[in-house]
Amino acid sequence: MAGPLCGYRILDLSRAIAGPYGSMLLGDLGAEIIKIESPGGDLSRFAPGPGHKGQSFYYMAFNRNKKGLTLDLATDSGRAAFYELVKISDVVWDNFRPGVMERLGADYDTLKKYNPKIICCSISGYGATGPYVNRPSVDTVVQGVAGTLSTTGEPGRPPVKPGFPAADIIGGLFGVVAVVSALAQRERTGEGKRIDVEMLGSMMSAMAYEFSYYLCSGIVPGPMGSGHLALLPYGVYKCKEGYVAIGPSWPRLAKVIGAEWMIEDPRFMKGEDRLKHREEFNRIIEEHLAKAPAEDWLELFHIEDIMAGPINTIDKVVIDPQVKARNMILSLPHPLGGEVRLVGNPMKMEGIEDDKYTAPPIIGQHNDEILRGMLKYSDDQIARMREEEQRHALELLAHLQKTVGDAALRVLEKEAKRQERED
Numbered sequence: 347m348a349g350p351l352c353g354y355r356i357l358d359l360s361r362a363i364a365g366p367y368g369s370m371l372l373g374d375l376g377a378e379i380i381k382i383e384s385p386g387g388d389l390s391r392f393a394p395g396p397g398h399k400g401q402s403f404y405y406m407a408f409n410r411n412k413k414g415l416t417l418d419l420a421t422d423s424g425r426a427a428f429y430e431l432v433k434i435s436d437v438v439w440d441n442f443r444p445g446v447m448e449r450l451g452a453d454y455d456t457l458k459k460y461n462p463k464i465i466c467c468s469i470s471g472y473g474a475t476g477p478y479v480n481r482p483s484v485d486t487v488v489q490g491v492a493g494t495l496s497t498t499g500e501p502g503r504p505p506v507k508p509g510f511p512a513a514d515i516i517g518g519l520f521g522v523v524a525v526v527s528a529l530a531q532r533e534r535t536g537e538g539k540r541i542d543v544e545m546l547g548s549m550m551s552a553m554a555y556e557f558s559y560y561l562c563s564g565i566v567p568g569p570m571g572s573g574h575l576a577l578l579p580y581g582v583y584k585c586k587e588g589y590v591a592i593g594p595s596w597p598r599l600a601k602v603i604g605a606e607w608m609i610e611d612p613r614f615m616k617g618e619d620r621l622k623h624r625e626e627f628n629r630i631i632e633e634h635l636a637k638a639p640a641e642d643w644l645e646l647f648h649i650e651d652i653m654a655g656p657i658n659t660i661d662k663v664v665i666d667p668q669v670k671a672r673n674m675i676l677s678l679p680h681p682l683g684g685e686v687r688l689v690g691n692p693m694k695m696e697g698i699e700d701d702k703y704t705a706p707p708i709i710g711q712h713n714d715e716i717l718r719g720m721l722k723y724s725d726d727q728i729a730r731m732r733e734e735e736q737r738h739a740l741e742l743l744a745h746l747q748k749t750v751g752d753a754a755l756r757v758l759e760k761e762a763k764r765q766e767r768e769d
């Protein structure tokens with residue numbers, strides 16, 4: 347596939363959201379993405395909910411434009427195949443907790459022995475240094491630590507999570523920026539590097555406005571609903587029917603809604619004055635908007651060039667004419683039959699051909715292409731590798747059964763002793 351990253355190969359060991367989302371964007375930009383999974387597959391494939399041909403919507407959302415390869419990096423033969431791929435690749439991408447790549451023998455210090463130019467990018471909740479380095483993390487937890495949840499929701503109400511996994515998505519985006527920058531630097535220096543991206547720091551960077559407000563004023567920002575710390579009008583306003591989102595458009599908004607008198611009112615003349623009287627200002631605006639439904643107001647606002655838009659539900663976004671014009675909903679042929687519909691790529695530039703995108707791969711879809719074609723593995727080599735994978739899987743199963751069995755036995759023994767005491 348064409349694109350500015352055409353010619354670069356990325357080995358993607360990530361799973362869930364942050365890693366797969368970022369590697370998908372790199373694939374959208376033209377890089378060859380090889381998604382390497384254990385033989386059992388990325389667990390996101392099996393998430394509950396809707397999907398296509400047994401592949402979950404969760405997995406579908408973040409894995410287009412990738413080739414699927416199964417390798418067990420816990421086996422000697424799986425690692426050997428991985429190292430051969432490292433020799434002919436540009437980037438290794440993961441979102442494991444710090445320490446996992448070292449245990450797999452896939453850390454930067456190991457891989458640079460096979461390819462001194464390799465770039466290794468790891469995305470994790472808290473990064474590879476600091477007191478939280480060994481803590482597990484997920485999107486909502488990181489948002490809580492980063493202060494995001496304390497600024498989301500309505501004043502006086504419990505914290506709420508944004509409607510999308512912000513820490514995962516933003517962490518993935520910072521990973522993409524870092525990898526593209528490292529590739530550009532390598533063109534000049536010929537050197538690889540290790541990249542350490544933390545979701546906590548990524549969220550703080552995305553909240554630079556809120557942190558700057560506190561650092562400059564000493565005032566801790568709290569939840570403001572849909573409002574803004576420094577702008578008014580701004581936010582979601584109720585109409586006779588429905589709601590509208592309105593951006594800063596004063597004093598034109600006052601004229602359009604029939605509240606010209608507010609322009610000369612000393613409480614509302616300047617921005618700082620309006621902020622001091624925020625509740626009263628918003629109440630008056632909504633009193634005027636209550637005269638007509640949102641649809642009518644939006645028609646008038648667009649004519650008057652006022653920043654405003656509807657509060658669309660997802661189904662309405664999908665059929666929005668602007669969304670259609672930008673080709674933001676794709677229909678891609680699926681290897682198991684039929685088509686999958688996915689959100690498209692917002693980065694439009696010459697060389698990016700979204701009509702040539704490929705659907706997320708099924709488990710091991712490109713095993714032969716990569717092992718036989720790229721690595722020139724023989725049938726015997728592949729067979730031995732798969733046999734070792736099966737032995738390792740059986741060993742893991744036996745260990746799990748013993749662990750669960752021992753735990754169950756301890757529970758039964760504890761219960762028996764409790765009953766003896768009661769008797």
